[in-house]
Amino acid sequence: MLKKVEAIIRPTKLDEAKExxxxxxxxxxxxxxxxGCGLQKGKKGFYRGSEYNIDLLPKVKIExxxxxxxxxxxxxxxxxxxxTGEIGDxxxxxxxxKM
Amino acid sequence: MLKKVEAIIRPTKLDEAKExxxxxxxxxxxxxxxxGCGLQKGKKGFYRGSEYNIDLLPKVKIExxxxxxxxxxxxxxxxxxxxTGEIGDxxxxxxxxKM
Amino acid sequence: MLKKVEAIIRPTKLDEAKExxxxxxxxxxxxxxxxGCGLQKGKKGFYRGSEYNIDLLPKVKIExxxxxxxxxxxxxxxxxxxxTGEIGDxxxxxxxxKM
Ligand SMILES: Nc1ncnc2c1ncn2[C@@H]1O[C@H](COP(=O)(O)OP(=O)(O)OP(=O)(O)O)[C@@H](O)[C@H]1O
Ligand SMILES: Nc1ncnc2c1ncn2[C@@H]1O[C@H](COP(=O)(O)OP(=O)(O)OP(=O)(O)O)[C@@H](O)[C@H]1O
Ligand SMILES: Nc1ncnc2c1ncn2[C@@H]1O[C@H](COP(=O)(O)OP(=O)(O)OP(=O)(O)O)[C@@H](O)[C@H]1O
Ligand SMILES: [Mg+2]
Ligand SMILES: [Mg+2]
Ligand SMILES: [Mg+2]
Structure with a gap:
């Protein structure tokens, strides 16, 4: 049974993960x-009075x-x-x- | 139950979709x-008398x-x-x- | 029943595969x-006495x-x-x- 593990991480962590x-x-x-963006966003905006966040941060996907x-x-x-203990890990x- | 929705769209529509x-x-x-290319292609060619299309257009994939x-x-x-009502939407x- | 075929190949072979x-x-x-890297790697290194390979080669993914x-x-x-008959095909x- 084969599976794909897909990890979306900070670009600065790629070398360490690869090794x-x-x-x-x-x-x-x-x-x-x-x-990408996750639960917490890079930047914030406002739309009709409520805060929203749509900014995308550079990430790498490892498959x-x-x-x-x-x-x-x-x-x-x-x-x-x-x-890292910070948000955005x-x-x-x-x-x-499929077999 | 988690699912992945994968949309491949025009780059010009990314901001609107994200928001x-x-x-x-x-x-x-x-x-x-x-x-990518879809049912209709960006450009056309001919091969042994029949038209074919192999050109790729820039797209964005949203997951x-x-x-x-x-x-x-x-x-x-x-x-x-x-x-947009046009081809290539x-x-x-x-x-x-996998859980 | 729909399936996704995902091929990761040499960039130089993209046009031929597409056609x-x-x-x-x-x-x-x-x-x-x-x-990406596969069974054989592009370059080699050493870590605590044992050889390892972590170099990534440019590839294209066709879906x-x-x-x-x-x-x-x-x-x-x-x-x-x-x-090609060589490694890295x-x-x-x-x-x-999902339907
Ligand atoms: N539900 C989701 N669907 C698709 N991709 C996601 C989803 N949640 C997270 N991701 C991807 O994983 C990455 C890492 O998520 P994470 O929660 O660590 O947030 P972040 O974008 O790294 O930054 P931060 O949380 O600080 O805003 C995201 O940037 C995004 O690319
Ligand atoms: N069967 C498929 N397998 C993988 N990707 C596909 C498939 N069909 C469509 N796509 C992707 O979805 C994108 C959007 O498809 P769509 O049918 O709108 O065509 P298009 O490439 O945008 O342009 P046009 O239809 O005008 O030639 C494609 O560019 C391609 O990246
Ligand atoms: N287990 C795997 N998981 C994810 N991607 C893989 C896996 N095995 C191979 N690949 C992807 O497929 C590509 C082609 O694999 P292949 O075995 O031909 O090796 P290569 O990276 O092309 O080069 P070489 O084998 O000469 O080092 C890899 O570069 C990698 O992107
Ligand atoms: Mg986060
Ligand atoms: Mg189309
Ligand atoms: Mg190989």
Missing amino acids: ALNQYGIRGLTVTQVA VIAQDHMVEDIVKIITDTVQ GKIFIYLL | ALNQYGIRGLTVTQVA VIAQDHMVEDIVKIITDTVQ GKIFIYLL | ALNQYGIRGLTVTQVA VIAQDHMVEDIVKIITDTVQ GKIFIYLL
Whole structure:
């Protein structure tokens, strides 16, 4: 059973995440430059009296397709690596591949 | 149940779509610059007598991961926003996430 | 039943793959510039005495959403097109869409 782990993280954390995954034994991954916003936004605006936030911050998306039994470790490795304790650390989403 | 709504739209419609989603309450989304072709192509060529089209137009991909019950609204908001009445308005694809 | 065929190939093979898919009858596809590494890496380094590889090579991701019964043909067309006999020819992953 193959799964895709998709992590959207700060660009400054890419090298560290890549190296940690490689040390763990991950040989294949794909990286895409994206832009995104999460729960907290980069900047704020107002619309009809209420605050809103639509600014996008540069992020990188790391995709790792791996066997089911490795997914938990991969998620932990990425989470441990990207943690800064500040907002905007990133998000991880998981998808099932079609056999 | 989480789903991914993936919309591939004209770059000129990104701000409007982002704002409409934000007004609805969407706080997280990811944007990627892509290139694509749909049913109708940007330019035309000929190969062995029959017309073909392989040109790619710049597009943006918006990805929103959201709870199941919001998906219908998200699709409607994006569809309403990107509509111009001309060809090339965009496409929306939906994926299931692994829990 | 819709599926997504996701192929990550050498950028130099994009035009050929696009044309082969178009000749087959594929009218819609999306292309993203990505960076990636596979089983063999572009460059090598050392970390605590053991060799590691973390370099990313430029690649393109082709995404084709198509009916189930076309998936096998699409995979074959892309595989035939991108083959060079050398390492780094590319990878194809398949996902199920939500109806
Ligand atoms: N529901 C979602 N759908 C799609 N992408 C999301 C979603 N939530 C978060 N993301 C992506 O994950 C990235 C990281 O999310 P995070 O919550 O850490 O916020 P942030 O954008 O990094 O910044 P901050 O939270 O400081 O505004 C986002 O930039 C966005 O690209
Ligand atoms: N079957 C498909 N698989 C993958 N991506 C697709 C598919 N169909 C459409 N797309 C993506 O959605 C985008 C929008 O599709 P749409 O049908 O509006 O065509 P278009 O490329 O915008 O331009 P036009 O239709 O005017 O040629 C495409 O550019 C492509 O990136
Ligand atoms: N397990 C994986 N998860 C995510 N993406 C992968 C995975 N394996 C391969 N890829 C993607 O597919 C691309 C092609 O893989 P391939 O095995 O041909 O290696 P390569 O990076 O092209 O180069 P080389 O094999 O010569 O180092 C990779 O660059 C990467 O983007
Ligand atoms: Mg955040
Ligand atoms: Mg069209
Ligand atoms: Mg290889």
